[in-house]
Amino acid sequence: MTSKFDSIRPYDDADLPVVLNKLFNNKEFIASLVAFKFAAWPKFFRPVLAFITRQYILKQMAGVKTLRGFLHLVEPYMERMINTTTDSFTVSGINNLDLSQACLFISNHRDIALDPAFVNWALHVNGQDTVRIAVGDNLLKKEWVADLIRLNKCFIVKRSATDRREKLAAAKLLSEYIEFTLNNDQQHIWIAQKEGRAKDGHDQTNPAIISMFTLNKPKTVEFADYLKTLRIVPVSISYEFDPCDISKARELQQLEEEGCYNKPDNEDVQSIVRGITGQKGRVHLHFGEQLTGDFDNAKQVAEHLDHAILDGYKSFSTGPISAKMLDSNLAITIDDGEAKIAKEYLNRRLQKLTEQEQVKLLSMYAASYLKQQAY
Numbered sequence: 001m002t003s004k005f006d007s008i009r010p011y012d013d014a015d016l017p018v019v020l021n022k023l024f025n026n027k028e029f030i031a032s033l034v035a036f037k038f039a040a041w042p043k044f045f046r047p048v049l050a051f052i053t054r055q056y057i058l059k060q061m062a063g064v065k066t067l068r069g070f071l072h073l074v075e076p077y078m079e080r081m082i083n084t085t086t087d088s089f090t091v092s093g094i095n096n097l098d099l100s101q102a103c104l105f106i107s108n109h110r111d112i113a114l115d116p117a118f119v120n121w122a123l124h125v126n127g128q129d130t131v132r133i134a135v136g137d138n139l140l141k142k143e144w145v146a147d148l149i150r151l152n153k154c155f156i157v158k159r160s161a162t163d164r165r166e167k168l169a170a171a172k173l174l175s176e177y178i179e180f181t182l183n184n185d186q187q188h189i190w191i192a193q194k195e196g197r198a199k200d201g202h203d204q205t206n207p208a209i210i211s212m213f214t215l216n217k218p219k220t221v222e223f224a225d226y227l228k229t230l231r232i233v234p235v236s237i238s239y240e241f242d243p244c245d246i247s248k249a250r251e252l253q254q255l256e257e258e259g260c261y262n263k264p265d266n267e268d269v270q271s272i273v274r275g276i277t278g279q280k281g282r283v284h285l286h287f288g289e290q291l292t293g294d295f296d297n298a299k300q301v302a303e304h305l306d307h308a309i310l311d312g313y314k315s316f317s318t319g320p321i322s323a324k325m326l327d328s329n330l331a332i333t334i335d336d337g338e339a340k341i342a343k344e345y346l347n348r349r350l351q352k353l354t355e356q357e358q359v360k361l362l363s364m365y366a367a368s369y370l371k372q373q374a375y
Contacts, residue, residue, distance in 0.1 A: 005177050008156040010132060011147075013066045019147050020061060020070075029144035030054050036273055070151060071130065078121055086280045087240070091122045093287035093312065097233060099128050102182045102189070103290065104213075107235035108203035108309050109192035111244070111275040112139070112268060115237050116190040118285050123188065132181055134191035139268050155181075159195065175215035182230060190235075193305060199248040200360075201367030203236075203313070205305040210298035224294040227301065234288035234305050236312030241345055242364070243278020244271050246352055249361035253354070281345075286312030310371055317342035319369030322362040 011019055023029055027050075034049045041049065064070050082089050097103065109115055120130040135154040140146035150156075155177060158170040181187050194206035210227075217226040242248070247267075255261050288308040295301045317338035324332050325346065334342075346365070350358045 005155075005173070005180070008158070008173065008177060009150075010153045010155050011067065011150045016065070016067060016070065016151075019151060020064075023144060023147055024054060024058060024061075026144045028142070029148075032144075032269070033057075067151065067153075071153070074152070075124075078117060081276055082121065085276070085278065087282050089118065089121070089283045089285070091285045091287075093289075094122060094126055097287055097290065099123075099126075099188075101231060102186045103231045103233045104178065104182060105131060105188065105190045105233050105235045105287075106193050106205070106209075106305055107190060107237055108313070109194070109197050110237060110239060110242065111271075112197065113272045114275050114280075115192070118237060118283060119190050119235060122285050122287075129188065131188040131190040134189065136195065141265065142269075145269065171212050172215045175212050178213060179216045179230070193302075193309065197248075199252055199364065201364040202371075203306070203309050203368065205302035205309075207298040207302040210301045214298070223296065227291060227295060232291040232301075232305075234291075234308035234312070236284075236286040236288070236309045236314075238284045238286075238314040238316065238368075240281030240283070240316040240318055241279055243274045243280060245361050245364060246349055247271065247274070248364060249353055249357045252360045252364075253357045256356075281318075282316055284314040284316075286314070288312050307375075310368065310375060313368045313372070315369035315372065318346065318365045320366075322346060322365035323369055326359070326362050326366055 030050045030053055031046070034046050034053055037053070038045070038049050060073060061070075064073065105119060107115055107119065116131060116133045123130055130153060133152070133154040134157050135149055136157050136159045138159060139149065140156065157174060161167045161170050178189060178191075181189055191209070194204060194209065198204070213230060214223060214226055217223070251261050288311070291301070291304065293304065295304070317334060320332040320334050321339055321342040324330050325343075346362070349361060353361060
């Protein structure tokens with residue numbers, strides 16, 4: 001890989017020995033693993049558990065010489081997560097795609113880690129290589145987190161730049177890297193339709209993302225023709241239950257009341273852990289049709305993606321039931337058994353929230369369902 005991308009690219013095989021050595025000798029990384037794996041154990045056991053955990057990891061990694069080998073170790077944990085925290089994971093649309101060439105998957109964004117992870121699993125079980133994942137540099141404040149993320153085929157979107165020229169330079173480099181990854185490295189890419197998760201449930205593509213893609217477009221190439229070389233595929237991810245719904249509702253309410261939200265340093269890591277370990281009910285992933293139209297501008301593309309993602313979204317029982325709980329006059333059609341499960345789940349979550357926060361949580365689940373009804 002050319003050196004110009006070193007500041008943003010995922011790690012490669014040559015980086016592996018140095019990065020793994022740093023990780024295994026990072027006390028905070030080991031302590032975080034222990035706190036996650038042995039949360040119920042008394043804290044005075046943790047020094048011993050840290051030593052045992054480190055030795056176990058070193059043994060597991062002894063034979064790993066490539067990134068593919070490293071990612072292969074992650075596979076059983078992904079399968080276990082699906083088996084223990086979801087009632088089902090279903091996929092549609094993937095058989096209609098030509099995956100012989102690398103695709104740029106643009107997805108709605110509900111969970112920091114799991115959205116691309118489920119895309120990866122769907123591709124993996126269909127004999128495809130996994131995606132390179134766009135990750136904002138806001139997640140990379142801790143060095144061990146940055147190392148772990150870049151080991152997992154993630155590349156960096158530099159959002160922290162404040163100077164206008166610096167922002168433009170970062171966007172141009174990212175645009176060039178995306179095109180290089182797709183057409184030279186022949187690697188699939190996953191990127192969210194906008195910065196950050198759609199905490200309010202409203203999935204809306206930011207046209208600036210589309211504009212960024214085209215910064216690398218040669219002047220002699222038309223906008224629509226360049227987009228076609230990127231092979232953009234809309235993806236819809238739907239969770240019946242969101243393990244982070246309570247924290248999202250509280251954040252949204254604080255934003256409304258105070259106009260800002262002061263995020264604790266470890267909140268993103270906590271959200272990742274909560275998303276992975278929390279119960280998600282049914283999960284559905286839909287791959288839409290590859291974009292082939294003659295679009296004139298980024299806004300048209302964004303609107304097309306919004307419709308495609310909404311069309312592929314599955315509201316499950318929590319969508320209509322939340323809408324009904326917000327508006328008792330709303331007529332919905334839903335199986336009685338599913339309605340009971342949804343009501344019981346939602347009522348358990350609502351008990352932990354204020355009245356205003358309850359509205360935020362229900363609106364979050366109802367948003368896509370209500371859009372589909374109006375569409």
